[in-house]
Amino acid sequence: MAITTPRPWLNSYAPGVPHDIELPTGSLYDLVEESIRAFPDNIALEFFGRETTYRALGDQIDRAAEGLRLLGVQKGSPVAIVLPNAPQHIIAFYAVLRLGGIVIEHNPLYTPRELRHQFEDHGAKIVIAWDKVVASIQAFPADIAVDAIISIDITRAMPLATRAMLRLPITKARESRSALTTRVRGTLDWPELIANAPISEHIIRPEADDVALIQYTSGTTGRPKGATLTHLNLNANAAQARAWVPTVPLGTAVVYAVLPMFHAYGLTLCLTFAMSMGARLVLFPKFDPDLVLKVIKKHPATFLPAVPPIYERLTHAAKEQNVSLAGIEIAISGAMPLTASVVEPWEGLTGGYLVEGYGLSETSPVLMANPVASSRRAGTVGLPLPNTELRVVDPENPATDRESGDQGELLVRGPQVFSSYWREPDATAEVFVDDPDGGTPWFRTGDIVTVDSDGFVTVVDRIKELIITGGFNVAPTEVEETLCEVSGIAEAAVVGIPSVHSGEEVVAAVVLYPGAALDEAAARAYVRERLTPYKVPKHITVVEELPKSLIGKVLRRRVREELLKSAGTSEQA
DSSP states (O other), rough: OOOOOOOOOGSSSTTOOOOOOOOOOOOHHHHHHHHHHHHHHHHEETTTTTTHHEEEEEHHHHHHHHHHHHHTTTOOOOEEOOOSSSSSHHHHHHHHHHOOEEEEOOTTSOOOOHHHHHHHHHOOEEEEEEEEHHHHTSSSSSGOOOOEEEEGGGGGGGGGHHHHHHSSSHHHHHHHHHHHHOOOOOEHOOOOOOOOOOOOOTTTOOTSSSEEEEEEETTTTOOOEEEEEEHHHHHHHHHHHHOTTTTSSSTTEEEEEOTTTSSSSIIIIIIIIHHHHEEEEEOOOOHHHHHHHHHHSSSSEEEEEEEEHHHHHHHHHHHHOOOOOOOOOOEEEESSOHHHHHHHOOOOOOSSSSEEEEHHHHGSSSSEEEOOSTOOOTTTTEETTTTOOOEEEETEEEEEEEETTTTTEEEEEEEOOOOOTTTHHHHHHHHHEEOOSSSSSSEEEEEEEOTTTTOOEEEEEEESEEEHHHHHHHHHHHHHHHHHTTEEEEEEEEEEETTTTTTEEEEEEEOTTTTTTOOOOHHHHHHHSSSSGGSSSSEEEEEEEOOBBTOBBBBBHHHHHHHHHHHHHHHOO
8 A cells, every 4th residue: 555644754765765665475485585596605694604505594494394394383383482593593483484384582591480471372382492491491381381392502503613622621611512502301303303305395385464473572561472473574674674775785795693583673684684685694692792803804794783782892892902893884773772972983993884773573673774874863763664654642642643843652554563462452452543544553652752854763762661771671560570579578669770881770679578678689689590681680779668659550750760869869979
């Protein structure tokens, strides 16, 4: 359907960026298959120096798909992936999609409890997992026990020389190997899965409107909500990203996967966008400045998606080690505000652009980006991508539009916007608003923004009380409930306060039971045992009472203001 609403931001697009693109009609598997056909001998993946061509990648995807088919995976089957960045992750992702299965991505650093909550929601019975997390999955209670676990030793994707070094009888080698892999029992080994003959071409392929991915996004309630994204949603977002960088020819890009691919941001810009570009995707199981600089010496990134702390650390490490960053053409930052103190040193060292973008898990995730041109505007999250529309409305009455330039809640629609939460019809209804003219409904982002006369969007505040630390979402309720399990803590309020290193720090205010005392270190250790590290409060402050509304709801905004005020007073003292 043609877009008829005014789009003033189109005049601010960089040269060569189309106002609209022709939407893909096939599946996500078609996306990678096109690159396999066009660039069979190009390097698709690089992992610790070991290279995989697009032809070899396609063969391994086909073999993994046949292995999964023999396990019972078919169209509509949910398959859980719990992996760090590694070649097997890309192969597993596309093998599931080739069969029309539904991928559910999980953070491999999650605690057993966090993983269990998500498995209770989606019900996947087939799991492709890093061997380091297999024990957690095997310990699930009987009501959510899985039928099969395919275990992956990511070191098998490394060069033989690197694997040999990890087996040396020295302490450092043992520690490195222990951090990367462990022995497991009762699973199907990944090499066994891909030992099958390639899948038949006659197996029915998924269609554009089929669900491809369930991407979990924390709500303010802390309950897991899975955004169901179709092949069209994800394929369209990759196509929008390609259109945004018309100066980068297909088959020439080098993309660094320093962002985790289980995260929506890393998934789209590395798993889908990079593969659709016929790019060389350099995979890092975790961000390590030394490893990144080592690769930069061989081939600088054409495209480096990351978050501000990563750019800061790379800038510092490059100066310290006297490594040139020249040649890194495009860096796109998301998930947290990007400041001039990060941009200026980076652009000075690289000679390229560092621009900010914006998106959500429910939007595949990219909605907006700054032009990759001198017209970029610092402090804004840029312009809506092609085929994307926005409105700014009264948060209390989303049917009422704000005047141009006024603050209001951001509403969006476009081919990348999801249609529902997994098995959550009520939650779905809450985030969509009917179009006044009877068109496609609008998605409520929960963010307060302004839009200037040139169409650049600035995020002012969040209605939703998620904390974003280091690019990861933290649901306050989940941390609060865990804190209230600590002996002596009666109530807790968790908020984010500004941090120059991570965007926001997770902090807590707690009320104690009469006569109780707080052992902050012990409380933090308790939370750390149950939640992933970035969710653990950096500081816990004891207060006499928490501010509440007339109906007894804790007013987190007031808590945040008081903690900021106390922090300022302490700094002055």
